[in-house]
Amino acid sequence: MNKLTLALVAHDHKKPELLAWANQHKKILEQCNLVATGTTGGLVADEIGLPVQRFKSGPLGGDQQIGALIAENKLDALFFFWDPLNAAPHDPDVKALLRLCSVWNVPVACTPATADLVVTSPLFLSPEYKPVKPHF
Numbered sequence: 838m839n840k841l842t843l844a845l846v847a848h849d850h851k852k853p854e855l856l857a858w859a860n861q862h863k864k865i866l867e868q869c870n871l872v873a874t875g876t877t878g879g880l881v882a883d884e885i886g887l888p889v890q891r892f893k894s895g896p897l898g899g900d901q902q903i904g905a906l907i908a909e910n911k912l913d914a915l916f917f918f919w920d921p922l923n924a925a926p927h928d929p930d931v932k933a934l935l936r937l938c939s940v941w942n943v944p945v946a947c948t949p950a951t952a953d954l955v956v957t958s959p960l961f962l963s964p965e966y967k968p969v970k971p972h973f
């Protein structure tokens with residue numbers, strides 16, 4: 838069975854929430870390939886002990902690297918705990934990443950509650966389930 842590839846991303850004030858969530862769902866995440874923006878990935882690897890492929894930090898292009906995976910149909914879900922209370926210098930990159938999830942029908946969870954529901958869905962690890970991909 839092919840493993841799902843998941844991207845984990847959190848803005849600084851949301852990193853504690855992402856780490857707590859990843860720890861809570863470690864058994865599920867262990868069954869997946871994980872990629873992440875640089876700082877988030879380092880924390881997930883060091884503090885939760887999950888292997889993670891790290892891209893550049895978000896402000897340095899990491900969000901765009903994850904967007905490129907989406908455009909190449911190589912990402913199965915995005916867990917992006919973005920910060921609604923603080924401005925990010927790379928907000929256009931953040932918007933672009935979220936936009937690509939809608940373009941390519943990639944599941945995206947932006948809060949711990951949504952992320953809980955996504956990873957515990959019976960469809961999540963089901964080999965039969967594949968989201969419909971749009972044709973352009």
Ligand SMILES: O=C(CO)COP(=O)(O)O
Nearest residue numbers: 874875876877894895896
């Ligand atoms: O800024 C980010 C996403 O937009 C996250 O980047 P880091 O994981 O490197 O902090």
